[in-house]
Amino acid sequence: MTGTLYGLGLGPGDPELITLKAHRILSGVPVIAYPAPDTGPSFARQIAAPYIGAHQLEVPVIVPMRVERFPAQEVYDGAAETLARHLDAGSDVAVLCEGDPFFYGSFMYLFERLSGRYETEIVPGVSSMMAAAAALGRPLAARNDVLSIVPGPLDDDIMRARIEAAGAVAIIKVGRHFARIRALIKAMGLTSCAGYVERVSLAEQRVLPLADVVEDSAPYFSIILIYKGGEGWKARTAAATE
Amino acid sequence: MTGTLYGLGLGPGDPELITLKAHRILSGVPVIAYPAPDTGPSFARQIAAPYIGAHQLEVPVIVPMRVERFPAQEVYDGAAETLARHLDAGSDVAVLCEGDPFFYGSFMYLFERLSGRYETEIVPGVSSMMAAAAALGRPLAARNDVLSIVPGPLDDDIMRARIEAAGAVAIIKVGRHFARIRALIKAMGLTSCAGYVERVSLAEQRVLPLADVVEDSAPYFSIILIYKGGEGWKARTAAATE
Incomplete structure (x- = not known):
């Protein structure tokens, strides 16, 4: 049994603006991934911070933010392979997304690499x-x-x-x-x-x-x-x- | 002290897609208002149903749905006066909104009548x-x-x-x-x-x-x-x- 991939919309920033559903999934998954800049904190992780437990494995996906371009696809190739290993091992993986996952979100780059291979659920968020x-x-x-x-x-x-x-x-x-x-x-x-x-x-x-x-x-x-x-x-x- | 008017975005329909913030406010207010058709159930109320308690006063705002037009403004004049009486008495009032209150929502008709007179907070929702x-x-x-x-x-x-x-x-x-x-x-x-x-x-x-x-x-x-x-x-x- 492989794990399920979740794209979790976390809302605009206030941790209280996440949905009950995103909160439930976030609290229960063993593996949490999120985009992070090469320096400084991850905004997506900051939104979710009150709900992340010490027992959960965190996988930052380092995306250089300085250049306002579409980030190198190699970043997502590598991240997808890392997440695939957890999914293959039967662990559910939640990818944290600022706002809504499918409203101009970078989650699509992981989604297009993994959704054909693993059960995938998108939880929409407040944009x-x-x-x-x-x-x-x-x-x-x-x-x-x-x-x-x-x-x-x-x-x-x-x-x-x-x-x-x-x-x-x-x-x-x-x-x-x-x-x-x-x-x-x-x-x-x-x-x-x-x-x-x-x-x-x-x-x-x-x-x-x-x-x-x-x-x-x-x-x-x-x-x-x-x-x-x-x-x-x-x-x-x-x-x-x- | 007058009450606070809340416009609560409840999300698209699944009760689990409401935000933690909307859930907290919904659970705490003494007065809950929602749009309702002249016959049949209120969709906004259906979304919120799992979280409404017997001690909370419900105020349906009856809006004829059959005609796909802008509903008569008299409906909102009357509803605004009803809600104003609760707000004047110091009760907080939550208006339930399908989706997001300000994304093509009818909440704007109550908002424009009441927000100048009472403290008002909008809680955005998943559209x-x-x-x-x-x-x-x-x-x-x-x-x-x-x-x-x-x-x-x-x-x-x-x-x-x-x-x-x-x-x-x-x-x-x-x-x-x-x-x-x-x-x-x-x-x-x-x-x-x-x-x-x-x-x-x-x-x-x-x-x-x-x-x-x-x-x-x-x-x-x-x-x-x-x-x-x-x-x-x-x-x-x-x-x-x-």
């Missing part, structure tokens, strides 16, 4: 996008709005077209693209309906109208939400600046 | 879109894909343009628009990379390639995911039909 809307106190999208999720590394021309076509927009992976994206939103006349959230749901969370961000850069875990039709949104973000 | 991707075993979006969420009631012309512009698409609120949407996807040559999920995460969940759906209608809680570039997706949905 940072939902948490950002909650923090801003404004619907992400409503009624018959088209909501587009736009990755920050995209070129200005593509980004502009996608923002123009949607009623609501979430720009993710903002990071070092922040100043350029802010300038584009300003040029489109949409700054007044844009909100900015950094490290959502963590103690160091920052929530403010985009117009009030004085920095020219943003951390990797930041998001910009645009709600075009939102007069209520404008009023609320304006009030938040007082 | 049915994330759960549908998990059920299909395929990333919702990855790398620098643009993901667009397109409500089913939109006209063919708008829907076609939004599908053309995105790398990945989630069509929500499919319901009685199913046959028209399926025909559009076929005309666009995208059927082979489209998956269909009905009543996701519940015991009666159905997951299949769009091409294999024989019915001409779908329940309200159904979703179509399109992943254009997904060769892996195509292989997997093909395998699922064997």
Whole structure:
């Protein structure tokens, strides 16, 4: 009997925003894997830390974070083989995923290598996008709005077209693209309906109208939400600046 | 001291997919409100049922579901006044929300009436879109894909343009628009990379390639995911039909 592979969505950062199901599986598996940068702590592990026991084996998957590219596939080849050995030995393995495993997550690289060979279950999680809307106190999208999720590394021309076509927009992976994206939103006349959230749901969370961000850069875990039709949104973000 | 208003995301349907935070608040509040149809059970209440105690006061907000329109605002005026009386009396009130409160949720109608008057906290939840991707075993979006969420009631012309512009698409609120949407996807040559999920995460969940759906209608809680570039997706949905 081989083990089961779990992709566990852990939510946006607050350990209390994991699901009962992810909590149950996390507490019971003998092997826990998670992405980790080459230096510094693993964010996924930090979210799960309150629930990890000393008897559980931890397998960090070291992914160089400095380069904002798709990481070398060799990393995932090696990690998949390590996890395969545990699965072959009959141990269930949980891979910890920030947010939701299948919403722009790196879990897909392990999934595509292992799901054909082992029983696999994905446990969906709360995405940072939902948490950002909650923090801003404004619907992400409503009624018959088209909501587009736009990755920050995209070129200005593509980004502009996608923002123009949607009623609501979430720009993710903002990071070092922040100043350029802010300038584009300003040029489109949409700054007044844009909100900015950094490290959502963590103690160091920052929530403010985009117009009030004085920095020219943003951390990797930041998001910009645009709600075009939102007069209520404008009023609320304006009030938040007082 | 007035009470606090909570908007609780309960996730897509499986009671185990609620967060630890929603569970804690749900277990502790004296007053629980939820949307309910004029006939039949409340889906939000069904999700929360295992965690509701006999000592908690329940306030159904009756919203006629038969008409797929924006419900009469008078319903929410009345419900807001009812909840305001509990909040004024110092009772915390939790409003149960299917999925995530701010992802196309009707909670916004109570939020806009009450959040200016009472302390309000939104607890984000797992959306049915994330759960549908998990059920299909395929990333919702990855790398620098643009993901667009397109409500089913939109006209063919708008829907076609939004599908053309995105790398990945989630069509929500499919319901009685199913046959028209399926025909559009076929005309666009995208059927082979489209998956269909009905009543996701519940015991009666159905997951299949769009091409294999024989019915001409779908329940309200159904979703179509399109992943254009997904060769892996195509292989997997093909395998699922064997």
